[in-house]
Amino acid sequence: MKIMQKQKLTKIISTAIPLRMENVDTDQIIPARFLKATTREGFGLNIFRDWRYDPDGNPKPHFVLNHPQYAGEILLAGHNFGCGSSREHAAWALSDYGFKAVVSSFFADIFKNNALNNSLLPVQVTPDFLQLLFAAVHENHKTKIVIDVDKQTISVPSKKISEAFDINPYKKICIMNGYDDVDYLLSLKPEIEEFEKKRKNDYSLS
Amino acid sequence: MKKTPRTLFEKIWDQHIVFQKDDYPAVLYIDAHLIHEVTSPQAFNGLKNRGINVFRTHRTWATMDHNVPTIDQDKPIQEEMSRKQVAMLQKNCDEFGISLYGLGHPNQGIVHIIGPELGITKPGMTIVCGDSHTSTHGAFGTISFGIGTSEVEQVLASQSILQYKPKTMNIKIDGKLGKGVTSKDIILYIIAKISTAGGTGHFVEYSGSAINNLSMEARMTICNMSIEMGARGGMIAPDEITFAYIKGRPFAPKGKEWEKALAYWKTLKSDKDAIYDKELFIDATDIEPMITYGTNPAMGMKITETIPTENDMENENQRHNFRDAMEYMGLQGGKPLLGQKVDYVFLGSCTNSRIEDYRSIAKIVKGKKKPEGLTVFVVPGSAHIVKQIEKEGLDRIFIDAGFEMRSAGCSACLGMNDDKIPPGKYCISTSNRNFQGRQGPGARTFLASPITAAATAITGRVSDVRDFIK
Structure with missing residues (x-):
């Protein structure tokens, strides 16, 4: 059995791309017609496909990913990011495009899990702080944002603003050390087998 | 204790x-x-x-x-x-x-x-x-x-x-x-x-x-x-x-x-005094046939209502999202949806593609015919349901009404396979999502019940199913 080591993530210092839309669903992040691949790679090519390109494949100049001045490893997004379909391809697409963190005032549950399972950090901040981040990036697209996973803080040094964010202690260990959930579960096989034995005569298990 | x-x-x-x-x-x-x-x-x-x-x-x-x-x-x-x-x-x-x-x-x-x-x-x-x-x-x-x-x-x-x-x-x-x-x-x-x-x-x-x-x-x-x-x-x-x-x-x-x-x-139920973190009470008599007008499932209303306007939105972000949705849908706030012309009707998906759904649709469409230029897909949820539809003769009712009978699959719910709604076209759908591009790039979706979709399939326009029930 091979132990899977993932990329370790401890600190992100980067400019950000501001996407003000609320309720961004995973069908927008990666439309279903691009889910036909059987590997995890390459989905970044079609990220936000129908917002980024017109039907003839020409870039739509007003969409923020097509603005030449915006770049970076952090996506700033409106409330309720990642709602809808459970497709993990959405997290893969964001990672593949080069994002290491998504910052929003609210995330949909399944997306949040999927992101954490791919070392893509979902950073939930207060709505007020999110507005400060949007304002700082709109004022100066070169604004650097610092996300410290260990300290659980997100800050903008040039603006002297900072906020703490939550991350589950288990997931924090995984992300900082590149640990993998499946390896953890496989280490618990004796417990799982014991559980199965105990419940042998239980009808919810049949 | x-x-x-x-x-x-x-x-x-x-x-x-x-x-x-x-x-x-x-x-x-x-x-x-x-x-x-x-x-x-x-x-x-x-x-x-x-x-x-x-x-x-x-x-x-x-x-x-x-x-x-x-x-x-x-x-x-x-x-x-x-x-x-x-x-x-x-x-x-x-x-x-x-x-x-x-x-x-x-x-x-x-x-x-x-x-x-x-x-x-x-x-x-x-x-x-x-x-x-x-x-x-x-x-x-x-x-x-x-x-x-x-x-x-x-x-x-x-x-x-x-x-x-x-x-x-x-x-x-x-x-x-x-x-x-x-x-x-x-x-x-x-x-x-x-x-x-x-x-x-x-x-x-x-x-x-x-x-x-x-x-x-x-x-x-x-x-x-x-x-x-x-x-x-x-x-x-x-x-x-x-x-x-x-x-x-x-x-x-x-x-x-x-x-x-x-x-x-039989033991599987909540205890009488169990405490929930959140509770919501709804009076069933307040519910009417519903339809969505926007680009997420919460953008819905009673079918007889008019689409909200920007003034109904709470903040600038919501106004922005609402404008974006209206532009995508090609609709205007303050207007009704009843009478809105549709191009496609999708009767399928994991939400509504079971035998009871098709029985209720058949009751509405029996002996009637869809208008010219309207495409109606009937996509049952499983091979067994396809068989049951045939056994009960519902397929004859649908074919006589000008509907297309298909084999089982997710079909036009998600715009992944061959079944897609073309750009700019309106589809009343029994599925679950009206997101931008969900049913195909540029497709415009109205979510509704199977019988509301059936009534709409007969008139070619968004219709109140209550007019079809005696």
């Missing part, structure tokens, strides 16, 4: 915890795992990379639904990437020893249709699938929820999953439903009321007399769309209607086993 009262969710959750360490997520045992071609290949690749097998092959069932054509299913799939993805599922199931109901198999169909239909779905179980509409199975009093592909790999590898315990929410709907009001209208009404994030972080239990009076198929429609309000899942306590539905199905317990199972299932 008196036991702390627990909700149904808490009872099933507690019973499935294999291991729980402080600060760590629970290791939750999974009774049934359903897979399909789109969200499983990377999970199987993971197993191969680790050099491990599927831990409990008899607890995983596979079908082909998302990426399959709904015509000529007996011929090779035309599109190369789809053909390869479907072939990959076949190969993985063969290699790892998993039951597969592939194209041409009598049990094939949409994953959330076939689980209940075959009796795989039973009260008290934990059920997962790499698909957000797994919440459907909650109608049987199960904890069922959609997962990502990394989690599919967890379940294949260990028959367990790491999960944080969600909060609980009770949505109680009491009273008698009005004429033309279906379970689809109940759920669209709830989502419009509490938004696409109103249930996030919570597991919902639906209760009340309006729920208890529903058939199993109608209950499945409600639980199916729990995810559209952000909820982790939805569930309904099992009762005699549930037990009668399960009895005799291929994977249902038989004889003595049935009696034992039944005795257990």
Whole structure:
């Protein structure tokens, strides 16, 4: 059995791309017609496909990913990011495009899990702080944002603003050390087998 | 000492915890795992990379639904990437020893249709699938929820999953439903009321007399769309209607086993004094036939209402989203939707593609004909439902009305396979999502109940089904 080591993530210092839309669903992040691949790679090519390109494949100049001045490893997004379909391809697409963190005032549950399972950090901040981040990036697209996973803080040094964010202690260990959930579960096989034995005569298990 | 009262969710959750360490997520045992071609290949690749097998092959069932054509299913799939993805599922199931109901198999169909239909779905179980509409199975009093592909790999590898315990929410709907009001209208009404994030972080239990009076198929429609309000899942306590539905199905317990199972299932309900983290009470008589006007399922209204205007929005972000939705939909705030011309009608998806849905549609369209230029797809949820439709002669009614009969699959619900709504065209759909591009790039979707869609299919314009019911 091979132990899977993932990329370790401890600190992100980067400019950000501001996407003000609320309720961004995973069908927008990666439309279903691009889910036909059987590997995890390459989905970044079609990220936000129908917002980024017109039907003839020409870039739509007003969409923020097509603005030449915006770049970076952090996506700033409106409330309720990642709602809808459970497709993990959405997290893969964001990672593949080069994002290491998504910052929003609210995330949909399944997306949040999927992101954490791919070392893509979902950073939930207060709505007020999110507005400060949007304002700082709109004022100066070169604004650097610092996300410290260990300290659980997100800050903008040039603006002297900072906020703490939550991350589950288990997931924090995984992300900082590149640990993998499946390896953890496989280490618990004796417990799982014991559980199965105990419940042998239980009808919810049949 | 008196036991702390627990909700149904808490009872099933507690019973499935294999291991729980402080600060760590629970290791939750999974009774049934359903897979399909789109969200499983990377999970199987993971197993191969680790050099491990599927831990409990008899607890995983596979079908082909998302990426399959709904015509000529007996011929090779035309599109190369789809053909390869479907072939990959076949190969993985063969290699790892998993039951597969592939194209041409009598049990094939949409994953959330076939689980209940075959009796795989039973009260008290934990059920997962790499698909957000797994919440459907909650109608049987199960904890069922959609997962990502990394989690599919967890379940294949260990028959367990790491999960944080969600909060609980009770949505109680009491009273008698009005004429033309279906379970689809109940759920669209709830989502419009509490938004696409109103249930996030919570597991919902639906209760009340309006729920208890529903058939199993109608209950499945409600639980199916729990995810559209952000909820982790939805569930309904099992009762005699549930037990009668399960009895005799291929994977249902038989004889003595049935009696034992039944005795257990009857214990599955929330304690009287159980406390939910959130509660919502709804008067069933306030619900009318519903329709969506925008680009998420919460942008819905009673069919006789007018579309809201920018002035109804709370803040600038909402106004921005509303303007964006109206532009995409080609609609104007303040106007009604009744009378709006549609180009397509989609009668299918894991929300509404069961036999009762087609019986109710047939009642409306019998002896009538769709207008010229309107395309109506009838896409049953499973091969068994296709057969049942034929047995009851409903297919004749649909064909005489000018509808197209298709084979089972997810079809035009998600714009992945060949069935898509063309750019700019309007479609009234019995499915679950009206997101931008969901039914195809540029497609414009109105979500509604099967009978509202049926009435609209006859007139070619958004119609109030109550005008069609005596």
